[in-house]
Amino acid sequence: MKIYFYNTLTKQKQEFKSLNEKEVRIYTCGPTVYYFAHIGNLRAYLFMDTLRRVLKYNGYTLKHVMNITDVGHLVSDADEGEDKMLKAARRENKDPYEIADFYMKAFLNDIDKLNIDRPEIIARATEHIDIMEEYVKKIIENGYTYQTEDTIYFDTSKLKNYGILSGKKIEDQKAGARVDFDTRKKNISDFALWIKAPENHIMKWDTFFGKCYPGWHLECSAMGYKYLGEEFDIHTGGVDHIPIHHENEIAQAQGFCGKIPARFWMHVNFLTVDGGKMSKSLNNLYTIEELKERGFEPLVYRLFNFTSTYRNKINFTWEAMESAKTALNRLREGYLKHCEGTAEVDEKEIKALEEKFHEAINDDLNMPVAMSVVWDIIRNPIKSKAYKNLLLKFDEVLGLDLKNYKKEETEIPKEDIELVEKRNIARKNKNWEESDRIRDILMSKGYTVKDGKEGTLIEK
Ligand code: AMP
Ligand code: ZN
Secondary structure: OOOEEEEOOOOEEEEOOOOOOOEEEEEEOOOEOOOOOOHHHHHHHHHHHHHHHHHHHOOOEEEEEEEEEOOOOEOOOOOOOOEHHHHHHHHHOOOHHHHHHHHHHHHHHHHHHOOOOOOOEEEEHHHOHHHHHHHHHHHHHOOOEEEOOOEEEEOHHHOOOOOOOOOOOHHHHHHOOOOOOOOOOOOOOOEEEEEEOOOOOOOOEEEEOEEEEEOHHHHHHHHHHHHHOOOEEEEEEEHHHHHHHHHHHHHHHHHHHOOOOEEEEEEEOOEEEOOEOOOOOOOOOOOHHHHHHOOOOHHHHHHHHOOOOOOOOEEEOHHHHHHHHHHHHHHHHHHHHHHHOOOOOOHHHHHHHHHHHHHHHHEOOOHHHHHHHHHHHHHOOOOOHHHHHHHHHHHHHHOOOHHHOOOOOOOOOHHHHHHHHHHHHHHHOOOHHHHHHHHHHHHHOOOEEEEEOOEEEEEO
């Protein structure tokens, strides 16, 4: 079946074909590990995961790289402001390496909890400084840079098509340039590739230009090239990456080898909270742990994300989480009923359902439509193992871990009920010794034992 993805580069939905027949090569811009990931960040990785699962469902194998930005870059994308890692290190009174280790682990933990498949290659920027240096030297050799006393800049005016991804032009940017435009740059869209580290900068490396650290955009170009080559299939990130980060990755790759690195550029839209932006000052930056504290397991958040397509914004509210929680319970209950079902179902019907689901996911990962097929099966009054098997197949894409779902054992076994009855008789006969003996047995089995007017009540 054909696959269609919306490509930010061509601004249209296009048929997807991989460069190698069986293997799809993907690069995903990963997190900057200076704090816990919030649920907005995690939406980006849920999208990445759905993309992976859909490609696998279509029979592809994957070579997928995700970077971990553990070198500090500046708070704004445009080489301004404070270094995020340094800021965090100061906040927590640790060195930036400790900060990076701690929050990288926390991030990997979060994605595991959401049942997000880890990419085949997780590449830390600090472990790839050598390839970045090699990459930058080649860009210099090819004549795309200029240098000031402490920085090597990429000269975006050397490219005919700078701005190809977002459709912005250098001339337009000049017209709208702000007064605080860094005067050391020739063009407002130029950006730092290689920067001399100030004396007190902790993360720095000995390089051809002295003790330096790389510009943020460079790590993705260099690591993408190292693992996936000059040209690969898909590059993903958030919509916020389009105008600067990905534009600059494309510029760097063109300076390096004259090619746009990926054929497809796919971008996930933002999660809003109560219709607005998430921010610390509004106190609405939630983490997966905070959702758990409020009684929502991570898979509820996963299911909630399927109520929208990745290209649309999605609005987080606690009511929406309640609905997703109820929906997940219904889905699991419905699945269990099909597990016990004995009805025969026409193969043609199963095939039609499978096709409808497959068409939806291949239509630019249309999860709301795919979920409507799932709900049709759950609601079907005819219960059958054929439906159960189909749900398990769909779950390869949904990632709701249905196959491991078992109803919690809430029923009290017969022998324990008999013990309660014996204890009631003992108490009636004022046989306190026997009554205490049975109470101890029940407690050792993990019950709480309460004596009420109606007799003994036990609860696990
Ligand atoms: P960062 O660690 O800041 O580089 O962000 C990691 C990822 O989260 C990037 O792909 C961003 O595009 C994405 N992101 C940040 N905020 C949101 C949000 N509110 N909704 C969806 N994705 C987001
Ligand atoms: Zn990147």
